[in-house]
Amino acid sequence: MTLAPSARASLERLAIDPSAADPLRARRVFARAAALVEWEATDLLTLRALGSGECHSTSLDGRAPWDLGQPAGGDDGALCTQLEPAGRVGAQLGDAPVALFVNAGRYARVPTLAELYGLSGAVRGNAALSSERGVSADVGVRATAPARSALAGGSIDLFAFARRADGLVAYERSGLGYVRPYNVGAARVLGLELLASYRAARWVRAELAATLLDPRDVSPDRATANALLPYQPRLIAVPRVELSTRAPLPGVAEAKLAASYFYSASRYADAAGLVVLPAQQSLDVEGEVSLLGEHLAVRGRVANVLDQARTDLIGYPLPGRAAYLALEGRL
Amino acid sequence: MRRLALAGSLATLAACGVSPVSGTTGGAALDGGAGGACPRALAVVDTDYASTNVSLVSPDGQVRSASLVSSASAAPGLTTALSGDVVLPLARPASGEIVLIDRYPNAVLTWLDPATGDVLAQASVATGFSSNPHDYLEVGAHRAYVTRYGANPSPGREPFDEGGDLLVLDTTTHAVTGRVALAQSGDGAYAPHPDRMVRVGGAAWVSLQRFDASFASAADARVVGVDVATDAVRFSLDLPGLANCGSFAASPSGKVVALACSGVLGPHVALDGRSAVVLLDATAEPPVELRRLAVAVALGAPLAPPLAFASEETLVGVAFGDVGGGRSDVAYAVDARTGAVTRLLDAGAAFALGDVRCSPGCSGLCWLADAHSGALRSWDAATTPLAPRDALVVDTAIGLPPRGLGEL
Numbered sequence: 001m002t003l004a005p006s007a008r009a010s011l012e013r014l015a016i017d018p019s020a021a022d023p024l025r026a027r028r029v030f031a032r033a034a035a036l037v038e039w040e041a042t043d044l045l046t047l048r049a050l051g052s053g054e055c056h057s058t059s060l061d062g063r064a065p066w067d068l069g070q071p072a073g074g075d076d077g078a079l080c081t082q083l084e085p086a087g088r089v090g091a092q093l094g095d096a097p098v099a100l101f102v103n104a105g106r107y108a109r110v111p112t113l114a115e116l117y118g119l120s121g122a123v124r125g126n127a128a129l130s131s132e133r134g135v136s137a138d139v140g141v142r143a144t145a146p147a148r149s150a151l152a153g154g155s156i157d158l159f160a161f162a163r164r165a166d167g168l169v170a171y172e173r174s175g176l177g178y179v180r181p182y183n184v185g186a187a188r189v190l191g192l193e194l195l196a197s198y199r200a201a202r203w204v205r206a207e208l209a210a211t212l213l214d215p216r217d218v219s220p221d222r223a224t225a226n227a228l229l230p231y232q233p234r235l236i237a238v239p240r241v242e243l244s245t246r247a248p249l250p251g252v253a254e255a256k257l258a259a260s261y262f263y264s265a266s267r268y269a270d271a272a273g274l275v276v277l278p279a280q281q282s283l284d285v286e287g288e289v290s291l292l293g294e295h296l297a298v299r300g301r302v303a304n305v306l307d308q309a310r311t312d313l314i315g316y317p318l319p320g321r322a323a324y325l326a327l328e329g330r331l
Numbered sequence: 332m333r334r335l336a337l338a339g340s341l342a343t344l345a346a347c348g349v350s351p352v353s354g355t356t357g358g359a360a361l362d363g364g365a366g367g368a369c370p371r372a373l374a375v376v377d378t379d380y381a382s383t384n385v386s387l388v389s390p391d392g393q394v395r396s397a398s399l400v401s402s403a404s405a406a407p408g409l410t411t412a413l414s415g416d417v418v419l420p421l422a423r424p425a426s427g428e429i430v431l432i433d434r435y436p437n438a439v440l441t442w443l444d445p446a447t448g449d450v451l452a453q454a455s456v457a458t459g460f461s462s463n464p465h466d467y468l469e470v471g472a473h474r475a476y477v478t479r480y481g482a483n484p485s486p487g488r489e490p491f492d493e494g495g496d497l498l499v500l501d502t503t504t505h506a507v508t509g510r511v512a513l514a515q516s517g518d519g520a521y522a523p524h525p526d527r528m529v530r531v532g533g534a535a536w537v538s539l540q541r542f543d544a545s546f547a548s549a550a551d552a553r554v555v556g557v558d559v560a561t562d563a564v565r566f567s568l569d570l571p572g573l574a575n576c577g578s579f580a581a582s583p584s585g586k587v588v589a590l591a592c593s594g595v596l597g598p599h600v601a602l603d604g605r606s607a608v609v610l611l612d613a614t615a616e617p618p619v620e621l622r623r624l625a626v627a628v629a630l631g632a633p634l635a636p637p638l639a640f641a642s643e644e645t646l647v648g649v650a651f652g653d654v655g656g657g658r659s660d661v662a663y664a665v666d667a668r669t670g671a672v673t674r675l676l677d678a679g680a681a682f683a684l685g686d687v688r689c690s691p692g693c694s695g696l697c698w699l700a701d702a703h704s705g706a707l708r709s710w711d712a713a714t715t716p717l718a719p720r721d722a723l724v725v726d727t728a729i730g731l732p733p734r735g736l737g738e739l
């Protein structure tokens with residue numbers, strides 16, 4: 001049995017200077033203590049348990065949360081105003097080449113400063129947001145093909161998960177042309193995640209990452225016929241092929257060429273399901289050549305090679321095909 | 332096998348996409364002709380301020396179309412999808428058409444045929460800025476006024492782009508043909524923000540909210556009368572001690588016009604002493620103030636704009652709740668002669684109650700949009716006190732809550 005304690009602390013600051021309103025200064029102090037216990041019960045079975053406590057304190061008006069005094073906004077005056085416990089237990093059966101995983105836990109997510117107070121003119125905040133709390137469970141398999149098998153070079157991670165959350169932080173488009181987070185009374189998310197890779201030869205590797213999602217508002221008081229949560233595509237798939245070779249030419253240490261395709265299914269922009277943001281897809285190609293014993297790298301990328309129409313969160317069109325070139329020197 | 336895999340992949344892609352929740356139930360044939368003495372139907376705007384649906388209800392409370400048009404609609408002629416800030420005209424359009432006022436930021440009017448649900452026309456009244464149109468009043472066979480609440484900070488770039496005015500529309504071509512300026516010398520920092528309109532004889536009465544640029548303070552409310560034949564301002568009447576007046580209500584006889592004033596609403600939507608219902612003598616020009624009804628004081632809450640006459644003696648309206656203070660919206664009835672106030676409904680939430688429409692002498696009902704319950708509330712206006720009826724859910728297709736009402 002092993003015990004692995006850990007601790008982390010961070011300070012987050014947000015400054016917003018709108019042109020037609022008072023500036024906003026917010027700070028968040030975050031501290032987390034956790035302990036992971038791992039027990040190899042048998043040669044095949046490993047059990048894990050993780051417990052953690054998170055402490056969040058937020059202040060406004062530029063003052064640090066630990067500055068005691070007259071409150072002026074947020075949670076001023078207290079060092080730990082929100083304590084969120086979380087825990088997770090899991091089991092792993094087997095190891096390479098095939099391992100099965102089962103996990104379950106309780107989680108909490110405090111809204112970020114950007115979710116509370118905004119990020120930009122297009123992504124506004126909602127100071128009334130409350131924390132998201134829920135339980136989750138997942139089951140998965142990780143498999144690697146044996147070296148001498150027909151599928152040698154292949155591996156796969158496949159996980160199914162379910163999450164039930166109260167106060168899930170979701171986004172919705174406002175009629176005024178920006179998106180804003182809100183708490184979904186009760187949400188249920190089912191999903192499937194896949195990461196597969198296959199190295200057909202030493203110089204070629206193919207990958208596929210995909211997420212299937214079924215995110216639904218299951219609040220008892222939901223009145224809309226639509227239950228799908230806005231801004232959550234039900235499918236994201238990213239296939240990628242990479243070709244690489246070492247020393248293909250004199251003076252060239254390594255050359256790589258990769259093509260990836262991004263596909264995100266269409267999604268709703270509103271809770272009622274009346275406004276649809278179309279599917280987003282683009283083909284990106286990138287290449288890299290390392291020269292002078294890898295002291296110099298030339299990288300090029302062409303984004304959205306097919307010049308496919310894409311839109312931002314609001315629905316405004318994004319730039320089309322674009323090319324980038326970078327030069328990096330290393331001593 | 333490969334074909335099967337490809338077909339499966341394509342099916343997965345197709346199944347994972349979404350399409351708008353349709354729910355469009357088309358138009359509905361309405362009894363009687365347009366412009367009759369009584370409304371033929373109620374148009375209901377259902378919205379969560381992100382998207383909008385429009386329903387049709389008969390005057391006696393039968394849902395005729397749960398979804399005539401919505402933010403999901405892409406009907407021919409509809410170039411701008413409906414936003415989440417859509418209202419209906421205060422006055423019943425004599426043309427019989429449904430006119431949707433998509434206020435901010437779209438600044439677009441949409442004309443619909445209630446019988447078919449077809450979009451007849453769509454016109455922008457933005458003239459280069461988000462002009463925030465607040466009302467539409469047909470003043471002739473081919474003419475209409477549109478109040479534009481917003482003022483253009485950089486005017487002079489295209490015709491009629493000043494804002495804070497009445498636009499004159501040709502309802503045949505749906506083109507802007509003129510503008511009635513409503514600013515006056517002496518306005519100072521308090522620019523006119525024209526809100527709702529009511530037709531009184533040969534004049535269109537316009538309520539002007541007069542805020543400073545920050546909307547933190549306001550000058551006395553003002554009512555302006557515009558001659559519908561000449562587009563000239565015929566009178567201007569200030570209402571000392573009142574501010575932020577919005578919706579008019581004409582009594583069944585037409586002799587009295589009531590106006591609900593909210594006062595300046597601070598962050599806690601509190602009373603500031605400038606909220607009341609004011610009764611104006613519509614037989615005089617300029618109108619003479621008959622009485623102020625201290626409804627806001629009686630309810631302890633500032634009044635919301637919606638207001639309607641249930642009878643010659645009784646008005647029905649709404650008072651604002653306060654989210655932070657835990658106060659709910661309240662629907663009230665007030666006796667126009669005595670000022671006695673009766674609470675009709677506690678909404679159970681703030682910013683939940685919307686428009687009020689009454690049809691004394693016709694259906695004899697008063698209707699109130701209640702977004703918190705997701706239904707229309709109604710009362711029998713012929714009884715004293717007003718007798719409540721069963722709530723009516725109108726948007727059974729999409730499920731958006733009702734907030735706006737208009738008569739056809």
